[in-house]
Each structure stands twice: as structure tokens, then as C-alpha cells.
Amino acid sequence: MTNDLQDSIHDQMSRRTFLQSSGLGLGAAALSSLLSPNATAAGADPGLGLPHFPAKIKRVIYLLQSGAPSQLETFDYKPKLEQMWGQNLPESVRKGQRLTGMSASQSSFPLAASVYKFAQFGKSRSWVSELLPHHTSMVDDLCFIKSMYTEHINHDPAVTFIQTGNQIGGRPSMGSWVSYGLGSENKNMPAFVVLLSRARGGDQPLYAKLWSNGFIPSTHQGVVFRSGPDPIFYLNNPEGVDKTSRRTMLNYLAKMSEDQYKHVLDPEINSRMQQYEMAYRMQTSVPETLDLSKEPDYIFDMYGPESRKPGTYAANCLLARKLAEKDVRFIQLYHQGWDQHGNLPKDIKIMADSVDQPTTALIKDLKQRGLLDDTLVIFGGEFGRTNYSQGKLTKDNYGRDHHPRCFTVWLAGGGIKKGFTYGETDDFSYNIVKEPVHVHDLQATILHLLGIDHEKLVYKFQGRRYRLTDVAGKVVKPILA
Template sequence: MCYHHHHEEVAKQMNRREFLTRTSLAGVGLAALSSLLPQQLFGDTNPKPVLPHFAPKVKRVIYLFQSGAPSQLELFDYKPKLKELFGQELPASIRGNQRLTGMTSNQKSFPLAMGKFEFKRHGKSGAELSELLPHIGKVADELCFIKSMFTEAINHDPAVTFFQTGSQQAGRPSMGSWLSYGLGSENQNLPAFVVLLSRGREGDQPLYAKLWGNGFLPSEHQGVIFRSGENPVFYLNNPNGIDKMSRRRVLDHLAKLHEAQYQHVYDEEINSRIAQYEMAYRMQSSVPETLDISREPDYIYDMYGEDSKKPGTFAANCLLARRLIEKDVRFVQLYHQGWDQHGNLPNDIRHMAKSVDQPSAALIKDLKQRGLLEDTLVIWGGEFGRTNYSQGKLTPDMYGRDHHPRCFTIFMAGAGIKKGITYGQTDDFGYNIVKNPVHVHDFQATMLHLMGIDHEQLIFKHQGRRYRLTDVAGKVVKGVLA
């Protein structure tokens, strides 16, 4: 009897409990032996989850991630006291024992800073927004502002990784991958998780594939980057000399080889690879059609702004996000780089705000007019906030702000979220939270809840430990739920 058939006989004659009972092996010896035997003998350690756990309010998510951390003080969280005390020292009682970055820890003083930007109230909700965001102000009654976000991460890379994967360390699945794994795709011709990249200005913090990676989940759940240009997805087009029918025959034979290999080693990643090949084949026709925005009417371009005609811009990606949502893509992740403003903040933030203001508002209006906002969640925000004191030189027209994880602002709109509210509050200095703090894991738990998922029950076992997006924390923020 061959090695493989012998294991099949063992599996038939002995279940897991009987195997452990009859063998005298223990500890490392048992673990080593079990790793050599087919996993069918022990049962699937990660059976496909049966989701949703309860009726979802959200079917799809568009996450407009503002990489580099926009200053909440110039955009959302108006603090007139900072104008009143401009240039004066931040009181030690307010700063407390807050951890500082290496960029300001050696500063001898911490002068309070506030620029000349004016704030005004918008809509029936009376939301206070900066003059830098006039278009977002016009949709303020659709928005839920959370002004009491906080995180433990104080540097960009771990902070962005924390938001996207639930851990400051690389290697965990991203939230889009978790949703793809748990809920699957509603369109078999497009990925469940798509990533779009844009840049508002040069010289900002880099982004890495780990942010949309699948971690230890099957690789078919990783985010797929759609790039601007003729080849939006790498290796999607047929090589020279290979037509569609030839590629189909190659894939059919490759699938047979993979199936034979799977029957020999029982590695689920083999099935994931087959699924990816098949998805790439189907995407050959679906992707060009979806990404072709040339047929959009002029009023749509006018709504999103002139940049929406320029591939790769934030405005163009917002328009693409709407098209992807129309095709039932589960999770669309936009990253917009350029918000890391340690110096020359007044000028740089004006430029960055202009790049996102009109298209962000247009996306919400466009989704609403198409009836898509009723089951779509839109999220807007960065990885942490900015200090109320200046980093380096301070004048009304020239100052910068360092990283501030203790409090910052994000906003959401769409399905399951209360409209026209502000949740949470910071002190008069914009330095500490005084009401309704919301941790990164709370935010993640709330997003999963809106998708019909109990965050404590979406679990994947890896290397002997059960993992989830919210790690061992997180609670649903019920105060923002409609």
C-alpha cells in the first residue's frame, strides 16, 4: 500500500479522539507526528464561518484612508482657546505624561499653535467645519463625526498597520481580508477586496502591501491593487502569442495538476491559488469595463471635480470606488498620501484639503442619489491626530504639528450610522478626550457589527492561537448606530 493510501485507511479507521487515546505520544512528539499526517484526520481547524451572525445593515464599505494623519485641529475639532493662547506654553497639567516622538521630545518648549483658518457651522446638525472643507460641509447632515478616536501607536507605520490589521506588528490579515474571508464576494468576476492608491503631494510616508495583505488567511483574500494606466492589474492580460482559448486550456490543465497535488499534501493554499487563477481569467473582461470612466456624463465629472478626469488622483479613485460598489465589490480601500505635516502645515494642509474635499463629498452625494448609501458605509480618516503645540518654528503662517495618538477625528456616513451627529469630545486644548473615547478596536468592532458580524466570533486559528481583527479587545460603539 502506498504512503498516501495508507493514510487514507488510517483516517477511515480512526477519528481524532481515538488517535489521541490509543497513542502514548505526548507534547512535542505528538505535535511533530500530527504535522506529518493528513489534516483530515484531525478535522478542519478553521471551518468556513457561517456568516453573517445577524442581519447586516451594511453590504459594502468604502474606506477613504488619509495616510500621514490629517490635523484634526485645522479641519474638524475647533478650539478657539488655541487662538487665544497662541504662542503660550502648553500647561504641564494638560500634557501630563503623554509619550512624545523623537522629533519633539527634546524641545525645550511646547508653544500652542492655531492658524488663521475660520470655522463655521453647517446644516441642521450645526457641525463645525473648517473653511478648508466647504464641500464636505454641504453634506454635514449625512455625516457622523467621531472626535474622540485614540490609539496607542505613535509612529506612522505601526499606527496605519494597527488601523488596517488590528495589530501594530506586520503579519496580521487586513480588515478587507477578514471581510472577504468571512462574507465572500457578491461578484464572482471581481475581487471582494480592491485597493486604490493616490498621492496628494510628494515626500510623504510610504505604504506597504502588508496593509492589504491576507496575513495567515488563504491568499485569495488579499487585497488586489487596481492601478491607473493601461494595465490596472499586473499579469492580468495574456502574454504575447497567447489568446483567450489557449489561456483557458492552460488553466484547465493547471487546475488538474493542482488538484492532484492537493490530494497528496492537503494544503488549502493550493485551492486558493486555483481560485486566484480563475479570478484573474474572469477579470480580463470585467476589469476594463468597470474601470472605464470615459462614458460617465459631464455632470458626474463636475460633481467630483476636474481631477476626476485624471487617472490615479483621489477624485478619480473616488469615482472608481462608486463604480466598484455598483458591481458589488465588498470592500474598497483608498489610500491617499500626503498628510504628514511636521512643518509648513498651513500651506500643505490647504493643498491636501483641496484634493479631497470635493470628491469626498461627491462620493457621498453620488451614492445617495443612486440609492447605494442605504447599504454602503463610507469611512474617512487617518492613523492618529496632531499635537496642539508647534513642532519647530512658530508664526501664524508657519508651523508644524507632531504625531498625537491621544485624540483625533474621523467621520462616517451611510448605512447603519446616525446622521448629522458628533460623538465624543476633547478638552479646550484639543489634547485629551473628556467624553466617549473610541479606541481603534472599538472602531473595528463597530464596522464588523454593521456588516452583521460579531467581532468576537470571526476567528481564525493559526499556530495554536485563535486570532481576530480586534485581537482581545474592542466593543461596539452603540452611540453612533442608527
């Protein structure tokens, strides 16, 4: 800021003091109109003309199982592997696919069937592993996609790709794109909230780039809610500052920012002020939302005993329901611990136990409250696992390496067919034989359900027009209700 500009601002401060201290300052008024939900949803870009068509859903809850659950132990039943236990993966099936450095040096690739039993459930006769007994009660609400695939064979690029549409960090997260396009339905809560949990240690790390706003305005970045007394860093007033003092400070700051914006025309100035104002409103709304003390015992019983422990997956699933009730647009849960290169039978049991009951409870809870009809819930990882054992195979122990060629996700909620399975893999769950679905296709479908044409949700940056699905992606219409 130049000295002349500083002098200009300081000269004007005295004649504005009265207006600003009364809460009616010009800067506060301008900011109020900027944040008003009446013209468009709060924070949305009106130039995008959204929604492009009637939406089927209002919000998304994405249950990302970080580390990649094995489709062979959960939903993709392959009895042929039982017949070929220990035999080498035929080259005619592998077809020269590249491997990770963790199994490329193996002299053989012994096939390993799941040690867990499968059965069919519901009117849909969906296959579910005994690892997930609670899932069996809701299969007729689910749409399984068993033919997901990606190009990325390692965790970091794969999870970055499924969250941002690109394997390299720096692009906006899906939640940020949705916030940018549709804004928030609740001006007192962020449009994009992130929750983190883990069931076992030593797994792949998660980085803020996964919920970053990238190059779109920073007001659209994901807001991480942490467990404990301080769920959002720096949200509370420092010692000696009360709510009235903070309001007065924000009014002064709004006008100074307005003056600075007129000189430098940096849109990030307005974004920063929106974030300050949101933080001020969240001082009341967030503690109320995170307070689970008023939930009845039968709700905690539904989600399981871990739901009483802040920061667990179960507690976060319950919190996701509360955030849905508060009209948060995009709720992103990350659950770590699914990377099982060895000791898989034991470790995947830990993971399955941590998610089975609370995930099922979330679907049933949303349903009983009438929220599932306009909410989309997604459950799945960043890629699949190999049908052969990484390392030594024994009767009751094996590991599985990364496998990008096929994996399973499921969806539930508004606009999605219920009790439906789409796509098919071969007898080895190695290659897709029917109805392949690329990660960009899944992203395009999610946006479609929100009333967004994925080819029109764009942002121009450094001379190029960017979008979540880059230059690819098509809506998976057969799974739409």
C-alpha cells in the first residue's frame, strides 16, 4: 500500500467512526450486500447461471475411504479365485499391466481369494461380505458401481485425482467447485466442510491440497472441523476481546478493505473479508452444530459406541447428518487406514468394523428424517486392490497391492437408482468387462445431480479455462433414477 493511500484512508477514518461503530458503516453495508443470500446463494458466482437445470439433490456427503479398500473383501465376489487359490495370475489376464515397485520384483503372483464369506441380500440380491453385516440391511437403498477405474497406481496422485480431477496438487477440490458454483444455503455455515478420522495408524497421509480451493477464490476452500474444544483454529476471540469489540473491528476492516480494493482491484480482498465475516457468524453456529449432547441415546446406539468419541468415524458420520440438517452443501469425510499390503485379513477387519455400523446408520438416519431424498452419499476409495498376494501367501494371511483397473464404489440418495448394480469385472476382478466408469465420469454425475453441467462449470486462470473434469467425463445416465 502506498503512503498516499495510507494517508487517504487515515484521513477518512475519523468521519466514519460514528457510522462504523454503530454497525452502519459503508464498508459493512457493502459487505452485507455482497454476502446476501437473496440475489444468489451466498458466495455463488452469478455469472455461471447455475443451476443449469433442475437439481435432484441439495448436498453431497462423500465418505472417502483413504488407502483403497479391497473390492475383493467387500462387494466384488469372485468364487473362481477360490478354485485357483495359490495359482499364478495368468498373463492373459494381466495383459502386461504396469505394477507398483512393491510387487514388480515378485517372481510370481499367487491368486488369493478372500478368506471372508459372501452372500446375497435384499430384493436386489446384492453381494456383500460378512465383514459388513450392517450393510446387508440397506443394500436395497444402494447403487453399486463395480467398474470404476483410474489411471493412477499410487495413493497420492490417485486420491488427488478423485478429489480434484488432476493428479497434481493445485487444482480446486470437488467441494470447492461445488461451493464456487452453487454457494451456501446457510450463510452461517461454510458450504464445504471437511472431517478427518482414522481407525489404525501407519497409513497414507492426507494433505490440505485435497480440500484446497486451488486457483478459485479462497472463500471456497474446505473448512476442517477438528475434534476437541477448539474445532476450528483461531475461530474464538482472543482473551480480552468480546463479540461487540470484534464486530466493531470487522466494520473498520471492511471499509479499509473496500478502499484498498478500489485501488488494487484484487478479488482476494473481498474473499478474505467474506472469510472474516463467516468466522464471526460461525462463533455461534459451529458450537451449536458440534454439540452432540442433545442427541438421544437411541441415536448413539444406532451409530455405535464409537459415536460418543469425538473424532472417530462414527462420531463424524453423526456430525455429517447434523451438517446436512444445517444445509451444508458439501460434507467430505476422510477415513484413513485401508492400505493393506500385508496382514490384510486382520487389518481389513479393523477397518470394516469401524465403518460398517456408522455408515449404515447415516443412511438410515438421513432416510428417517427425509434428508436422503435430496442428499447424495458416496462411499469408496481411490482405486482397488490386486487379486494376487503381495508377498508371501498363506492359508490365512496375505496382502494386496494397488490396482487402478477396477474398484467398487456405492452411491445412495436423491436421483440414484436403488438396489442397482452397474458395471462388471472379469472372474478375477482384474479387468472391466462391462460398463466402465472413469473417475471423471463419477465427478460429472455428481455435478449433474446438483443441477450442474460439468462442461459449463469453468474458471479461467492464466489464460486457460479449467473445470473439475478437465477435458473428459460423461454423466453415467443408466444409474440415474
